[in-house]
Amino acid sequence: xxxxxLITGLGFVTSIGNDAATVSANLREGRHxxxxxxxxxxxxxxxxxxxxxxxxxxxxxxxxxxxxxxxxELPRExxxxxxxxxxxxxxxxxxxxxxxxxxxxxxxxGATGLFCASAGSALxxxxxxxxxxxxxxxxxxxxxxxxxxxxxxNFNLAAHYGITGAVAGFVSACASSSHAVGYAVxxxxxxxxxxxxxxxxxxxxxxxxxxxxxxxxxxxNPDPASASRPFDSARDGFVGTGGSVVLILEEASLARxxxxxxxxxxxxxxxxxxxxxxxxxHPDGAGLRxxxxxxxxxxxxxxxxxxxxxxxxxxxxxxDRAEAVALRSVFTxxxxxxxxxxxxxxxxxxxxMAGAMEAAFCALALxxxxxxxxxxxxxxxxxxxxxxLPRExxxxxxSLVLNNSSGFGGSNVCHVLRRA
Amino acid sequence: xxxxxxxxxxxxAKTSPLAKFPAEVRDAHARFLLTRDADALDTVVLAIVxxxxxxxxRAHTPAVPADSARLMxxxxxxxxxxxxxxxxxxxxxQVSVSNDDLMTIPTVGALRAFVRNKIALAPLPSHAS
Numbered sequence: 001x002x003x004x005x006l007i008t009g010l011g012f013v014t015s016i017g018n019d020a021a022t023v024s025a026n027l028r029e030g031r032h033x034x035x036x037x038x039x040x041x042x043x044x045x046x047x048x049x050x051x052x053x054x055x056x057x058x059x060x061x062x063x064x065x066x067x068x069x070x071x072x073e074l075p076r077e078x079x080x081x082x083x084x085x086x087x088x089x090x091x092x093x094x095x096x097x098x099x100x101x102x103x104x105x106x107x108x109x110g111a112t113g114l115f116c117a118s119a120g121s122a123l124x125x126x127x128x129x130x131x132x133x134x135x136x137x138x139x140x141x142x143x144x145x146x147x148x149x150x151x152x153x154n155f156n157l158a159a160h161y162g163i164t165g166a167v168a169g170f171v172s173a174c175a176s177s178s179h180a181v182g183y184a185v186x187x188x189x190x191x192x193x194x195x196x197x198x199x200x201x202x203x204x205x206x207x208x209x210x211x212x213x214x215x216x217x218x219x220x221n222p223d224p225a226s227a228s229r230p231f232d233s234a235r236d237g238f239v240g241t242g243g244s245v246v247l248i249l250e251e252a253s254l255a256r257x258x259x260x261x262x263x264x265x266x267x268x269x270x271x272x273x274x275x276x277x278x279x280x281x282h283p284d285g286a287g288l289r290x291x292x293x294x295x296x297x298x299x300x301x302x303x304x305x306x307x308x309x310x311x312x313x314x315x316x317x318x319x320d321r322a323e324a325v326a327l328r329s330v331f332t333x334x335x336x337x338x339x340x341x342x343x344x345x346x347x348x349x350x351x352x353m354a355g356a357m358e359a360a361f362c363a364l365a366l367x368x369x370x371x372x373x374x375x376x377x378x379x380x381x382x383x384x385x386x387x388x389l390p391r392e393x394x395x396x397x398x399s400l401v402l403n404n405s406s407g408f409g410g411s412n413v414c415h416v417l418r419r420a
Numbered sequence: 421x422x423x424x425x426x427x428x429x430x431x432x433a434k435t436s437p438l439a440k441f442p443a444e445v446r447d448a449h450a451r452f453l454l455t456r457d458a459d460a461l462d463t464v465v466l467a468i469v470x471x472x473x474x475x476x477x478r479a480h481t482p483a484v485p486a487d488s489a490r491l492m493x494x495x496x497x498x499x500x501x502x503x504x505x506x507x508x509x510x511x512x513x514q515v516s517v518s519n520d521d522l523m524t525i526p527t528v529g530a531l532r533a534f535v536r537n538k539i540a541l542a543p544l545p546s547h548a549s
Contacts, residue, residue: 076474077501080504
């Protein structure tokens with residue numbers, strides 16, 4: 001491919017910080033964002049620990065009740081049709097634009113596109129439908145649909161920022177924003193767009209998170225310091241988080257002309273499905289193994305060239321084991337031993353947002369020269385034999401990294417990023 | 421009609437829609453609920469109109485717009501914002517406004533008259549708050 005894709009802007013609203021500097025410091029120092037924070041007033045709920053976003057209050061279904069940091073000017077005309085996670089996304093978007101040295105007026109020439117990923121807002125959907133049922137569908141909020149269904153991010157952000165290029169949303173559960181990144185890379189490589197903006201976002205509330213409890217997917221460990229411990233033999237489920245992460249991708253010559261500094265280059269991606277189960281990973285991680293191999297092939301690199309893998313591992317017994325098996329198949333069997341960590345041990349699992357968030361973490365690590373560790377790992381699961389799972393962050397600059405994501409139905413997406 | 425399929429409104433949902441409005445507007449709303457004073461209702465309606473107005477246009481609009489002010493052409497509303505105003509009033513006073521009704525209220529004066537006829541002259545449901 002003659003056209004290459006650079007990451008030139010990042011924005012963060014996460015459980016470990018609401019700006020790049022704080023996120024980077026917390027990743028390097030291994031500080032987590034978990035807290036004991038019950039999501040509903042029912043002491044019988046076993047899930048006690050989540051990873052909340054600080055400095056925002058978006059628990060209510062009414063935008064009139066919401067608060068966010070004052071430095072963001074969020075106009076009422078935009079606010080009225082947002083979901084709660086749209087507020088996170090708007091603030092992360094503003095950060096990313098400023099970081100890339102762009103303004104709103106730069107986005108409307110048709111050469112900029114927008115790919116988004118969220119599950120929509122279960123809270124808003126529930127509220128709006130409950131209202132509609134209560135009055136037998138005689139009346140309802142005119143913004144009820146666009147503020148709640150999957151796609152709410154792209155509807156709102158494209159309109160607010162006047163984006164006239166390719167605009168779409170991606171729905172593959174926890175691989176959603178990784179799909180958005182991958183297809184955005186293709187939009188630029190194929191010459192269809194010069195710039196793509198990727199938005200991943202999710203809410204953290206009872207409506208979004210607690211339906212995962214009946215699947216036994218959530219950690220019931222009440223200790224914030226150990227509830228999320230990917231690859232550990234005592235892991236018992238994931239810890240939920242919300243927020244938003246935004247990446248700005250630009251074709252390299254455009255970025256050079258603008259004098260934009262690049263975090264990293266995305267040099268390839270790949271995807272494959274398990275074709276196995278609606279909700280659990282293939283026991284051998286077959287789809288993820290194929291996705292990793294396709295991403296490496298697309299990037300033109302060998303397993304031995306990868307310095308760091310940001311694993312999808314969410315801290316669930318089945319998913320982490322499957323990923324460990326897949327990693328051993330791709331790397332250990334090829335004689336390669338990259339550093340492997342799951343930053344979900346610090347952030348919690350951001351569902352649709354996870355892939356974009358972790359691609360952004362990889363970009364920070366490539367630009368700043370470090371590799372995050374696994375600070376909550378005490379006894380690695382025996383499925384991890386042969387994997388290099390350091391506890392501490394390594395102050396070693398990676399050249400090439402792999403970012404893994406997996407979602408329901410066995411969707412697996414991997415990106416390869418290179419130091420710019 | 422069987423109601424057992426109905427979803428439960430989340431407990432956090434029911435703060436007053438007027439909670440963030442100025443005290444005099446909340447007072448006028450309370451006064452209307454007690455006394456059915458149509459002037460108090462007017463105060464609430466005009467505050468709702470102003471609250472929903474795009475800020476850029478609001479800056480150049482009198483605090484109390486003339487009855488002849490057109491909601492879309494003069495006050496800057498788009499059709500969705502107009503629908504939002506109507507839903508706000510529907511939700512506040514537990515009434516329903518049809519699309520045909522909506523087409524009859526192009527101006528501030530028409531809206532005031534419509535709300536007076538629809539709400540002030542109608543029996544007040546006990547659960548309006």
